[in-house]
Amino acid sequence: MVERLRDHYEIRDPRVLEALTEVPRHLFVPEALQGRAYGDHALPINANQTISQPYIVARMTELLEADKTSRVLEIGAGSGYQTAVLARVAGQVYAIERIPELAREAQSRIRGLGIYNATVKCFDGTLGWAAHAPYDCVLVAAGGPEVPEPLLAQLKVGGRLVIPVGASRESQRLVRVLRTEEGYQHEEHGPCAFVPLIGRYGWNNE
Ligand code: SAH
Numbered sequence: 001m002v003e004r005l006r007d008h009y010e011i012r013d014p015r016v017l018e019a020l021t022e023v024p025r026h027l028f029v030p031e032a033l034q035g036r037a038y039g040d041h042a043l044p045i046n047a048n049q050t051i052s053q054p055y056i057v058a059r060m061t062e063l064l065e066a067d068k069t070s071r072v073l074e075i076g077a078g079s080g081y082q083t084a085v086l087a088r089v090a091g092q093v094y095a096i097e098r099i100p101e102l103a104r105e106a107q108s109r110i111r112g113l114g115i116y117n118a119t120v121k122c123f124d125g126t127l128g129w130a131a132h133a134p135y136d137c138v139l140v141a142a143g144g145p146e147v148p149e150p151l152l153a154q155l156k157v158g159g160r161l162v163i164p165v166g167a168s169r170e171s172q173r174l175v176r177v178l179r180t181e182e183g184y185q186h187e188e189h190g191p192c193a194f195v196p197l198i199g200r201y202g203w204n205n206e
Helices: 002-007 014-022 031-036 053-063 083-089 099-114 147-152
Strands: 071-075 090-095 118-121 135-140 157-164 173-179 184-193
Touching: 002 014, 002 053, 002 118, 014 053, 031 157, 053 173, 071 083, 071 173, 083 090, 083 118, 083 147, 099 173, 118 147, 147 157
Parallel strands: 071 090, 071 135, 090 118, 135 157
Antiparallel strands: 157 173, 173 184
């Protein structure tokens, strides 16, 4: 899986490749799908959600440019796989998941792997997590109509935010926002397809 990320998808950051080598993806998918855990695809998890494709996890992590001094906010922890990868490359990870069952499972998998620099809480992540702000990096793993305002406000000057944005799942683009002294710079990083970001500053319906 990791060779493919490096050779086919041109993921270059050695810390990202190492993190994906170290985190056992099969422990984050339902037992019946464990045989497919290292394939190049998203897979269904509980509550109608998905664990992201390894490539997209690697790409988003690379775009964050996190290091061991970084404080990271993650919205949409899902299975906790991306959370575990972030915990390998960053200093501290604050992850939010809106579905209680998934948040509980993600937290217990992370602890089960002996990861203590990441924590998963259950609430609407479009509000951000003001208690630990500002963040060096913000990663949103669900697609919204626009970048939620509170997440921009909680990003440090010099920080990076990565999010899928689009009017529908079919038209999502991966967007990176850089906060500078002067304001916010938006970059596009290609098409993607995530489950909807549901919340106060996301989509309102289920
Ligand atoms: N990176 C995760 C992907 C999970 S899918 C993984 O690899 O497992 C996206 C997740 O975002 C879903 O679990 C969904 O419940 C969650 N989500 C959607 N809107 C949210 C919100 N406003 N706050 C927190 N989580 C949200």
